[in-house]
Amino acid sequence: MKGSFIMMVVVVVSLLNCYVECEGCLEEEKSLLLQLKSSLNRSIESSVALSDWAGQNCCEWGGVSCSNTTSRVFKLLLGTVGQEGPDVLNSKESVNILAQFKELQYLVLSGNRMGGSDILQAFCKMHHLKLLLLYSTSLEGKIPHCIRKMHSLQVLNLAGNQLQGNIPLSTFSDMHLLQELDLSGNQLQGIISPFTFSNMHSLxxxxxxxxxxxEIISPSTFNxxxxxxxxxxxxNHFVxxxxxxMFANLSKLVSLDLSNNYQLEVETESPNWVPHFRLTNLNLANCKLNRLSGSIVPSFLSTQHTLKFLDLSNSSLAGYIPSYLLYNSTQRLVLRRNSLSGPFxxxxxxxxxLLTALDISNNLVNGSxxxxxxxxxPLLVYCDMSANALQGNLPPKMGIGNLQFLSLSDNRFYGEMPPGLMKCINMGYLVLSNNRLQGEMLxxxxxxxxLVCLELDGNEFTxxxxxxxxxxxxxxxxxxxHLSGNISLGCLCISI
Incomplete structure (x- = not known):
């Protein structure tokens, strides 16, 4: 009797597995997918992503993924629909269809021109969603408060739309599971309250x-x-x-970008503090740095041994360039348009x-x-040291190696072209304008x-x-x- 029962269970399980594997998807959800397809405001035949939505097993359709256990659709990736034309999801109709998928957890609609000022609110009923990507979907209006009810969301991307108004005070703070939030490229206004993101412990x-x-960013905003x-x-327009x-205790922080807030002043030297983070990317370009402490290069950078990218351009810095900025782990260093001085x-x-890109242009660096x-x-590919007070002969091997872009214009270099520049087979852009170089150009x-660009104007070449x-x-x-004669380029002769 016991053996018969076990045998019966095996048969039932086998039949269920066959149903899942053979049928593929549930008929009711296949019908929903076909309704969604017909809701597109364009010809179905020309839609790249939906052109293969045919056949019995909808789990094999492009952009559709089903659960192995229930056969229900749990993932819809329709972000490429607008790749070859102006696909437009009939906003409310389409979202109402999507809301009927009982196990839908991952939804990508990026690139579709959904539009509308209230369409975002229609997504709020999808309580099981873990990922929602709606970037570049022409969304308008304000961020609705009802988003706070989407408790399962882990990733929300609303970038590249026309969302306006303030960021709702308590909307996101209740979303305890949210790990990624992207609201970039919109028209959001107002201030960021210290309570806006206060309870988002998973972010x-x-x-x-x-x-x-x-307005002003409160130091407690991201605590x-x-x-x-x-x-x-x-x-943005922070002031x-x-x-x-204020970022010191964010121990997991690796990338921070405050750039292009032209009225924002950032003080790194006072009060005394110890950074608990290890940054790999830091961008403070077009902010005002350390105005109250002599406009010096931030001293905490000496502790950032994992830093790969650093941009402090046009940030009112003065004083010497610390050598550790050039000889630590940094690969791209941008210090242009400051008042940095002293020798190289x-x-x-x-x-x-380890630098592959170095830009110290428009400073006061002097000497040779x-x-x-x-x-x-040895790894340098891009080098711009133009508009400084550098002088002397160019290094004899300058140009040898990986260098593809070199600009030393508007300095005080003199002497002849170094032999290294004659062997720089990788060089594409060479700009040595407005120096005191002489002799034979090339x-x-x-x-x-x-070589694509060669600028040697404003020198003393003969x-x-x-x-x-x-x-x-x-x-x-x-x-x-001080040139005379002709320049030959194949059959082309250019007079000087």
Missing amino acids: QKLDLSENQLQ NLTMLTDLSLSN GTIPFS PLPHQNTTS LPENFVDLF PGNVSMEG TPPNISKTPYLVILNIRNN
Whole structure:
């Protein structure tokens, strides 16, 4: 008797498995998918993502995923619908259809022009959603309070729309499971209250960039976001002064972007504080740094040994450039448009830089470049040191290696072109304008096959360049030198 019962269970389970595997999807949800397909305001045949929505097993249709146990649709990826044309989901009708999927957890509609000022509110009834991507869907109006009822949401992306008004005070603070929130690229206004995100203990990524948020940021705004790894507040209208120490206890923070808040002052030196984070990306460009403490380069950066990208451009900095910025783990360093001075930084010990991009243009750096510049920066691809007070001969091996972009214009370099520049086969852009360089521009043995732009104007060269081996050259500026003769480029002859 016991054996018969077990046998019966096995048969039932087998039949159920066959039903799940053979039938594929439930008939009721297949019908819903076909209704959704017909709700598109364009010809079905021209829709790339929905063109294969045919056949018995809807779980095999493009962008559709079903549960292995219930056969119900749990994931819909329709974010590529608008790839080749103006697909428009008939807003309310489509959302009402979507709300009938009982186990739908992941929904991607990005790129569809849904529009409407109340369409976002229609999603609030989808209580089981874990991921909702609605970026670039032409959403309008205010963020509805009812979003707070979507308690299961872990990822919400509303970027690139036309959402307006304030960020609702308590809407997001009740979403305890939310890990990623992206509201960037909208028209949100007003202030960020300290209570707006206060209870979001799971939040890891928060992007409020490219809005119209304003007023002062309270130092306590992000205190409780202890899981936060990425924070972007760039391209807003924040004003006043904030202490950088407000981020000190966010121990998991790796990326912070406050850039392009032109009236925002950031103080990193006072009061004394110890950073508990290890940043990999920091962007403070176009903010005002350390106005109350001598506009110095933030000293806490000496503790950031994992920093890969640093942009402090146009941030009112003055004083010397600390050498650790050039010779630690940083790969991209941007310090342009400040008042930084002193000699070019050298390493404190026998070490080489990991920099692939260096921009210290439009500063007051003076003196000569080290003769072993190429050895110190073996990975450098992009280098802009224009508009400084650098002088002396160019390093003899300058240009050898990976360098593709080099601008040393508007300095005080003199002497002849270094031999290294004759062998820079990777160089695409070479700009040495407005110095005191002399002699032959490019000799006959030059090997610069990849050169696209050559600007040597405003120097004291006497012999025109040999550009017969630069087949891709499209920009040539050699005005205001002491040249005579012709320049030959194949059958083309350009008079000087």
